[in-house]
Amino acid sequence: MHEPFVKKSILPGFSLSLGFTIFYLSLIVLIPLSMLFLKTSSLSFKGFIDVIMDPRTLAAYRLSFGTAFVSAGINAVFGFIVAWVLVRYTFPGKRIVDALVDFPLALPTAVAGIALTELYTPTGWVGQYLNVWGIKGAFSPFGITIALTFIGLPFVVRTIQPVLEDLDPQIEEAAASLGANRWQTLTTVILPIIFPALLAGVTLALARAIGEYGSVIFIAGNMPMKTEIAPLLIMTKLEQYDYAGATAIAIGMLLISFLLLAMANFFQWKTSKNLGKA
Amino acid sequence: MSIEVKNIHKQFGNFQALENLSLKVESGELLALLGPSGSGKTTLLRIVAGLDAVDKGQVLFGDQDAQNQKARERGVGFVFQHYALFRNMTVFDNIAFGLKVQPRHLRPSKVQIREKVMELLNLVQLEWLADRYPWQLSGGQRQRIALARALAVRPKVLLLDEPFGSLDAQVRKELRLWLRRFHDEFHITTLFVTHDQEEALEVADRIVVMNKGRIEQIGTPEEVYHNPANPFVLSFLGNVNLFHCRLAEGKAFIGDTALDVPGLSVDHPKTAKLYVRPNQFKISRGPGKGDALKAVVEYVNPAGTVVKVNLKTENGERIYVEISQDEFNQLRLIKSQQVYVSLKDVTYSEYVQDSI
Numbered sequence: 001m002h003e004p005f006v007k008k009s010i011l012p013g014f015s016l017s018l019g020f021t022i023f024y025l026s027l028i029v030l031i032p033l034s035m036l037f038l039k040t041s042s043l044s045f046k047g048f049i050d051v052i053m054d055p056r057t058l059a060a061y062r063l064s065f066g067t068a069f070v071s072a073g074i075n076a077v078f079g080f081i082v083a084w085v086l087v088r089y090t091f092p093g094k095r096i097v098d099a100l101v102d103f104p105l106a107l108p109t110a111v112a113g114i115a116l117t118e119l120y121t122p123t124g125w126v127g128q129y130l131n132v133w134g135i136k137g138a139f140s141p142f143g144i145t146i147a148l149t150f151i152g153l154p155f156v157v158r159t160i161q162p163v164l165e166d167l168d169p170q171i172e173e174a175a176a177s178l179g180a181n182r183w184q185t186l187t188t189v190i191l192p193i194i195f196p197a198l199l200a201g202v203t204l205a206l207a208r209a210i211g212e213y214g215s216v217i218f219i220a221g222n223m224p225m226k227t228e229i230a231p232l233l234i235m236t237k238l239e240q241y242d243y244a245g246a247t248a249i250a251i252g253m254l255l256i257s258f259l260l261l262a263m264a265n266f267f268q269w270k271t272s273k274n275l276g277k278a
Numbered sequence: 279m280s281i282e283v284k285n286i287h288k289q290f291g292n293f294q295a296l297e298n299l300s301l302k303v304e305s306g307e308l309l310a311l312l313g314p315s316g317s318g319k320t321t322l323l324r325i326v327a328g329l330d331a332v333d334k335g336q337v338l339f340g341d342q343d344a345q346n347q348k349a350r351e352r353g354v355g356f357v358f359q360h361y362a363l364f365r366n367m368t369v370f371d372n373i374a375f376g377l378k379v380q381p382r383h384l385r386p387s388k389v390q391i392r393e394k395v396m397e398l399l400n401l402v403q404l405e406w407l408a409d410r411y412p413w414q415l416s417g418g419q420r421q422r423i424a425l426a427r428a429l430a431v432r433p434k435v436l437l438l439d440e441p442f443g444s445l446d447a448q449v450r451k452e453l454r455l456w457l458r459r460f461h462d463e464f465h466i467t468t469l470f471v472t473h474d475q476e477e478a479l480e481v482a483d484r485i486v487v488m489n490k491g492r493i494e495q496i497g498t499p500e501e502v503y504h505n506p507a508n509p510f511v512l513s514f515l516g517n518v519n520l521f522h523c524r525l526a527e528g529k530a531f532i533g534d535t536a537l538d539v540p541g542l543s544v545d546h547p548k549t550a551k552l553y554v555r556p557n558q559f560k561i562s563r564g565p566g567k568g569d570a571l572k573a574v575v576e577y578v579n580p581a582g583t584v585v586k587v588n589l590k591t592e593n594g595e596r597i598y599v600e601i602s603q604d605e606f607n608q609l610r611l612i613k614s615q616q617v618y619v620s621l622k623d624v625t626y627s628e629y630v631q632d633s634i
Binding site (some may be wrong): 061168170173174175176177178179180181185188189192193274275 | 328329342354424
């Protein structure tokens with residue numbers, strides 16, 4: 001006897017809802033994605049390689065992925081701390097702080113970009129002090145990283161928060177009564193348990209940062225080879241009516257991002273398979 | 279090592295959890311803290327472990343004040359009701375945890391850790407589970423692993439917070455007998471919290487009955503069961519029937535019935551409350567020599583080692599009686615049958631001030 005392809009369920013509407021899901025995903029995700037490949041295919045393979053191996057393109061990729069990684073790393077640490085404070089402590093104004101976390105999501109990215117640029121230009125509130133130290137705030141990879149950190153924060157905090165809330169404080173007490181200090185408890189008990197969630201949050205922040213456009217273009221300065229991010233390069237190509245070139249760069253980004261996401265998912269699966277439910 | 283707490287106060291907001299409480303646990307003793315929820319027993323246990331701070335008072339291990347010792351410096355083994363196992367670690371790593379986190383100069387070698395863990399797994403009879411994860415175990419297995427984990431660091435005292443509270447009846451009985459045997463073998467000072475009187479009576483050397491942040495009575499299981507200090511202890515440790523009566527001429531008048539009360543002498547008439555355990559009644563089919571309460575059988579449950587009988591007296595009071603299977607076979611009680619009830623003994627009597 002073969003296992004039936006679909007297990008019988010008492011919940012009705014499986015075929016209808018599955019059909020709808022596939023239709024919807026096709027409409028929203030798959031068709032636009034295939035257009036990307038279709039457009040690029042007007043280039044020869046050599047033409048495609050020429051576009052994505054162009055020094056200017058490579059510099060843009062390096063900048064986009066590099067700053068995205070750094071900002072995701074920063075968010076991993078500080079997002080964890082923010083989530084920890086919001087879950088574990090009660091303090092006056094906690095609700096306001098909690099709402100502030102969502103702010104980068106709600107703010108139009110262009111507004112965020114302009115505000116950050118204002119702050120970090122050599123004459124801005126923060127920028128003038130950085131200038132004293134010889135650090136260039138706006139119009140540098142550092143500035144780009146700041147913008148990406150800003151927009152990535154809510155993804156990390158909001159993914160870890162529910163997992164931290166579920167974490168039984170008694171396991172910390174158990175660790176303490178067994179002689180572990182706070183640092184050992186954090187590294188051997190708490191972090192391994194929340195690691196899959198942390199990874200998921202960081203992956204979301206990373207994905208968002210790689211594709212971010214609006215908040216970055218103001219603070220980046222957009223000098224080719226130096227502070228020109230890949231999405232901006234795509235924009236530039238489009239403005240020159242080089243559609244095939246633009247989609248080629250996009251496909252390059254897509255492939256790298258896809259690889260990164262696949263790796264993240266693999267690690268997430270690997271680290272969470274032994275955790276069980278409770 | 280003995281544990282002593284002196285004049286402890288603890289308040290949570292407006293709630294007085296512990297009020298001027300003092301208690302000494304002798305070295306090598308297995309002591310049960312028994313009480314209803316909210317009686318402060320878990321709070322007391324957590325204070326001894328260093329997981330909660332006291333508002334006022336002292337905690338002593340031996341004759342050393344533990345005031346400035348943090349939980350991890352106290353050398354206590356703590357077992358939680360819901361196990362609190364580390365779910366990212368195997369059973370082996372859970373038990374080894376306490377050894378692995380020791381500072382380097384004290385930490386045993388890997389081989390020694392392995393030996394110790396296997397020895398403990400052997401003690402709780404779960405060697406074959408070393409490589410499993412906590413979510414793959416049953417409740418009883420998890421609790422035994424939690425015990426092994428607590429024992430790994432050679433604690434001076436063992437603190438158990440309702441350790442069998444979330445297990446099913448069969449496993450619970452098995453584990454408490456195991457705990458008793460374990461204690462008889464190793465004599466480690468053990469303090470354990472429970473709200474299950476049967477568990478406390480069966481396992482403990484001494485029982486501390488707590489209520490509303492205070493100690494009602496301390497004594498051996500026999501003492502607290504047979505000589506309860508007050509009606510609270512009495513009713514908390516098993517079922518009891520209460521009779522309001524008037525004592526005179528060596529008898530108890532309940533309504534118009536004058537019952538003989540063995541072991542109760544009355545100098546001059548007074549009003550009293552009598553507390554009678556379910557096994558302290560005698561049921562007969564016909565009126566005997568003296569007076570007896572007339573009652574009707576409401577319900578009989580012969581399943582079990584004793585037969586449980588619910589009676590309703592003429593004036594509408596309900597009595598819960600337990601008789602032996604032998605007695606039951608002689609009496610052949612059935613529902614709605616008329617019977618006569620007299621007292622064999624009284625557990626506790628309390629005199630009430632006459633209002634007139």
